[in-house]
Amino acid sequence: MTAREKLLECGISPSVQRLAVLDYLLNHRTxxxxxxxxxxxxxxxxxxxxxxxxxxxxLFVDNGVALMLTINERNVHFDGDVSLHAHFYCKRxxxxxxxxxxxxHPSKSRMQTMEGHTVEEVHQYYKGICRSxxxxx
Amino acid sequence: MTAREKLLECGISPSVQRLAVLDYLLNHRTxxxxxxxxxxxxxxxxxxxxxxxxxxxxLFVDNGVALMLTINERNVHFDGDVSLHAHFYCKRxxxxxxxxxxxxHPSKSRMQTMEGHTVEEVHQYYKGICRSxxxxx
DNA sequence: ATTAAAAATGTAATGAGTACAAACTTGTAA
DNA sequence: TTACAAGTTTGTACTCATTACATTTTTAAT
Numbered sequence: 247m248t249a250r251e252k253l254l255e256c257g258i259s260p261s262v263q264r265l266a267v268l269d270y271l272l273n274h275r276t277x278x279x280x281x282x283x284x285x286x287x288x289x290x291x292x293x294x295x296x297x298x299x300x301x302x303x304x305l306f307v308d309n310g311v312a313l314m315l316t317i318n319e320r321n322v323h324f325d326g327d328v329s330l331h332a333h334f335y336c337k338r339x340x341x342x343x344x345x346x347x348x349x350x351h352p353s354k355s356r357m358q359t360m361e362g363h364t365v366e367e368v369h370q371y372y373k374g375i376c377r378s379x380x381x382x383x
Numbered sequence: 384m385t386a387r388e389k390l391l392e393c394g395i396s397p398s399v400q401r402l403a404v405l406d407y408l409l410n411h412r413t414x415x416x417x418x419x420x421x422x423x424x425x426x427x428x429x430x431x432x433x434x435x436x437x438x439x440x441x442l443f444v445d446n447g448v449a450l451m452l453t454i455n456e457r458n459v460h461f462d463g464d465v466s467l468h469a470h471f472y473c474k475r476x477x478x479x480x481x482x483x484x485x486x487x488h489p490s491k492s493r494m495q496t497m498e499g500h501t502v503e504e505v506h507q508y509y510k511g512i513c514r515s516x517x518x519x520x
Numbered sequence: 521a522t523t524a525a526a527a528a529t530g531t532a533a534t535g536a537g538t539a540c541a542a543a544c545t546t547g548t549a550a
Numbered sequence: 551t552t553a554c555a556a557g558t559t560t561g562t563a564c565t566c567a568t569t570a571c572a573t574t575t576t577t578a579a580t
Contacts, residue, residue: 295560319453334500349486362514363471370507377499432529
């Protein structure tokens, strides 16, 4: 499914800016920050505003097109892969790795409730020192 | 175990300010923010500085005395309960609920590694609308 | 008592994210 | 084709949680 189709399916009009942000998210599985996306798209769309990037990402998150990762307390990161998975955050280099989710998978078909709360998002992450940083010691 | 003993055990000198912050965390299981802690302790310790609260919380987190919860992208919350558990964050009222952890429990005795990464912290949280907010609809 | 290390404090700065109003685009219907 | 309204983008100014840093205070050891 193309980025355009994905947006149309969610009832989001596929403007040049929105397509560029979604394309970036789908083709760069690096969990970028809003700023990184903005800087990367500046060449392609010279008039791009940072506010547009923030607005677009919020729109995506609200419509289930992207995930907002609030692991790093400094920056929010975004993920174009909305399937159920966990993350590993390296305290030394700040890199975010994809990891398998460990735990009961919530039923995707209908919304799950837990202790009376309606669960809309499930997040799991680990923190520590990554493989790559450990090798440097 | 008293707050004082807990600090001594971790090699943290139990100053008035540190004891007050830890006491607050242990007696208020509300996952407070640094600002909430600061405001609550201002009466008790009139000379208290916000910087001290931040320094103290960072010290606690680095020594495993408290957890830093980065669920809400605006504010960091802190938890004096460092046992393995999950959280539920209500998107409407912002309340944080304790929840049981679902998934493989990491071995607490020795440090766990996952795909070569050294895991020091395990986090799990849910987002949605809480029981209390649902009743108001 | 002296002195050095540790801790606390206050102020100023940082910077990610947001509010908001103006400008621009798009589609639609006269 | 024009006119209009709704939706979208943009730039600027602002907020405010957190940090940097220099100064002051406290603690503990000699």
